[in-house]
Amino acid sequence: MSTAVRPSSARGSFLHRLGRDMKKNWKLYLIFLPVLAYFLIFKYGPMAGLMISFQDFKAAKGIMGSKWVGTKHFINFFNDPYLPRLIKNTLTIALSTLVFSFPSAIILALLINELRSNGLKRSVQTISYIPHFISTVVVCGIIRDLVSRTGGVTMILHTVFGMPVNNLLYEPGYFVPIYIVSDIWSNIGWNSIVYLSALTAIDQELYEAAKVDGANKWHQMIHITIPCLVPTIVIMFILKVGKMFDVGYEKIMLLYTPLTYETADVINTYVYRRGFAENVNFSYSTAVGFFNSVVCFLLVYVTNKITSRMGGNSLW
Amino acid sequence: MTQEKKQAKHIQIPLGERIFYVADDLLMIFLCVLILVPLIHVVAGSFSDGMAYMTHTGLLLWPLKPTFEAYQSVIANQNIWTGYGNTLFLVVVGTSLNMLASLIAAYVLSRRDYMLKKLLNLMVVFSMYFSGGMIPFFLVVKGVGLYKSIWALIVPNLINVFNLVIVRTAMLGIPDSLEESAQLDGAGHFTILFRIITPLILPSVSVVALYYAVAHWNSWFNSMLFIKDRKKYPLQLILREILILSDTDEDFTMSETIQFATIVVATIPILCVYPFIQRYFVKGVMVGAVKG
Numbered sequence A: 001m002s003t004a005v006r007p008s009s010a011r012g013s014f015l016h017r018l019g020r021d022m023k024k025n026w027k028l029y030l031i032f033l034p035v036l037a038y039f040l041i042f043k044y045g046p047m048a049g050l051m052i053s054f055q056d057f058k059a060a061k062g063i064m065g066s067k068w069v070g071t072k073h074f075i076n077f078f079n080d081p082y083l084p085r086l087i088k089n090t091l092t093i094a095l096s097t098l099v100f101s102f103p104s105a106i107i108l109a110l111l112i113n114e115l116r117s118n119g120l121k122r123s124v125q126t127i128s129y130i131p132h133f134i135s136t137v138v139v140c141g142i143i144r145d146l147v148s149r150t151g152g153v154t155m156i157l158h159t160v161f162g163m164p165v166n167n168l169l170y171e172p173g174y175f176v177p178i179y180i181v182s183d184i185w186s187n188i189g190w191n192s193i194v195y196l197s198a199l200t201a202i203d204q205e206l207y208e209a210a211k212v213d214g215a216n217k218w219h220q221m222i223h224i225t226i227p228c229l230v231p232t233i234v235i236m237f238i239l240k241v242g243k244m245f246d247v248g249y250e251k252i253m254l255l256y257t258p259l260t261y262e263t264a265d266v267i268n269t270y271v272y273r274r275g276f277a278e279n280v281n282f283s284y285s286t287a288v289g290f291f292n293s294v295v296c297f298l299l300v301y302v303t304n305k306i307t308s309r310m311g312g313n314s315l316w
Numbered sequence B: 001m002t003q004e005k006k007q008a009k010h011i012q013i014p015l016g017e018r019i020f021y022v023a024d025d026l027l028m029i030f031l032c033v034l035i036l037v038p039l040i041h042v043v044a045g046s047f048s049d050g051m052a053y054m055t056h057t058g059l060l061l062w063p064l065k066p067t068f069e070a071y072q073s074v075i076a077n078q079n080i081w082t083g084y085g086n087t088l089f090l091v092v093v094g095t096s097l098n099m100l101a102s103l104i105a106a107y108v109l110s111r112r113d114y115m116l117k118k119l120l121n122l123m124v125v126f127s128m129y130f131s132g133g134m135i136p137f138f139l140v141v142k143g144v145g146l147y148k149s150i151w152a153l154i155v156p157n158l159i160n161v162f163n164l165v166i167v168r169t170a171m172l173g174i175p176d177s178l179e180e181s182a183q184l185d186g187a188g189h190f191t192i193l194f195r196i197i198t199p200l201i202l203p204s205v206s207v208v209a210l211y212y213a214v215a216h217w218n219s220w221f222n223s224m225l226f227i228k229d230r231k232k233y234p235l236q237l238i239l240r241e242i243l244i245l246s247d248t249d250e251d252f253t254m255s256e257t258i259q260f261a262t263i264v265v266a267t268i269p270i271l272c273v274y275p276f277i278q279r280y281f282v283k284g285v286m287v288g289a290v291k292g
Helices: A002-024 A026-054 A072-078 A083-114 A118-133 A136-146 A152-161 A172-200 A204-212 A217-246 A249-255 A258-264 A267-277 A282-311 B002-012 B015-046 B050-054 B069-076 B078-110 B117-129 B134-143 B161-172 B176-184 B189-200 B202-218 B221-226 B235-248 B256-291
Strands: none
Touching: A002 A026, A026 A072, A026 A282, A026 B078, A026 B117, A026 B134, A026 B189, A072 A282, A083 A118, A083 A172, A083 A217, A083 A258, A083 A267, A083 B015, A118 A172, A118 B015, A118 B256, A136 A152, A136 A172, A136 A249, A136 B015, A136 B235, A136 B256, A152 B015, A172 A217, A172 A249, A172 A258, A172 B015, A204 A217, A217 A267, A217 A282, A217 B015, A249 A267, A267 A282, A267 B134, A282 B117, A282 B134, B015 B256, B050 B256, B069 B256, B078 B117, B078 B161, B078 B189, B078 B202, B078 B235, B078 B256, B117 B161, B161 B202, B176 B189, B189 B202, B202 B235, B202 B256, B221 B235, B235 B256
């Protein structure tokens, strides 16, 4: 009996307190109202819209009128002949980014930090940030020219390594390298900024003390510089892992052709094609996107758990 | 005297380290060359003669038969200028609204003494890690009547949660006493936010504004989904026709030199602003990314 009463009375007092709080801070809540509306409509609205993945959604009938089909689309997705290819490509591109692009910025920051000439330091920084300001569409336009039959990169590969002269964008084997190299070109400088700032924040006395103890450059790097960078690296890593499955699909869409789907088609590009381009099915496409969102979320959650247990560096 | 000092310094550096320093210098110069060569190629190509470029192979470091022909046809292309106009509108109006919304949201989320603080913060942060995905987003935008309107590129992306967190973190770093004394003087929320807090966190605010502006400038995917009238196309969508679709779609075929000239025309404004903002973002990125 008493257990049945207690929650309701606690709830009553909660509402009571909330009412008092609302009265006291009504201005604050009022200015937040448009923001709340924005989040509910444009962030949580689409989440609610995920339910069309359990329907045979027809635009004319709307969400209310469309037929519910349970997990049909998910089962179809797990039996989709393209599924292994999509997973393989998404993982390949995501992991290649983690293995090559991610450390490249850290290495660049360390190397810039060791430059003795301030002029050179500033020039390298200025030049390496430039590509970040060139739009994805333009970058892809440049790539298309460089790896075309007569392009600069094709010619260099031909003369130096004797590769056959072909448009490299039509060759599945070249897609991931092209994607990764251009990704590094675009972002290496920009991504190094964070690490450079962290490096300048290191107490110089640590180095002086180490020198007195006879530590050489290499020892200083291993025992001072790297440990001081670790918190920044961990946070950037978590952020990166969270976006991992979102692999730059906008860029992929500008670079791939049906000839390279074999290595270039990832989950998100497939979501787009099944939603808007070929064999269109909103419900099926939403189910595939839903799967992707859940995997992304779990990845961030698990990474964050692991890193916070390891060293106490976490986002939350 | 100074000569001696220099020599003494020189001797102290072990050979291994000296080799490292020289290698480091060379490596960094090489990297700069690698970064610049594609850009030089584009600029050189844009001033080249169309026929001469067609028969040429490999990288260009200097124009072939220099000419302004390509630029003449780019300047005559009306689409590029309407695209420019639309993008300018997106960058100016869009970024202003982004900042207004983000500042207000960050202000409320960084207050201390109200009950729903935790819930609202959770609501905001959760949406950074989980999303409804492409199709439901499209349906919501269509559902609220923004389909085919340029506002579809502004309103649905009003707040980027990552940017919001940067601003909120900066606000949390301001001592409470400042706001309390303002409150005692009878200042309202907007006065506190725009007159006291915003000036104090200007570096973070400008970095976030830069992020929003660059995002508007770069965006093409949402425009492709939502904008159907070519008069409303932002610049990037026009560029996509000229640079990407021209390779595969005969409707858009365009000579390479004109493509290069288009790239130059479409990229110059950003690169001109760049030296002025560089100092700002280098300071500000740290504020956001490390603590964010």
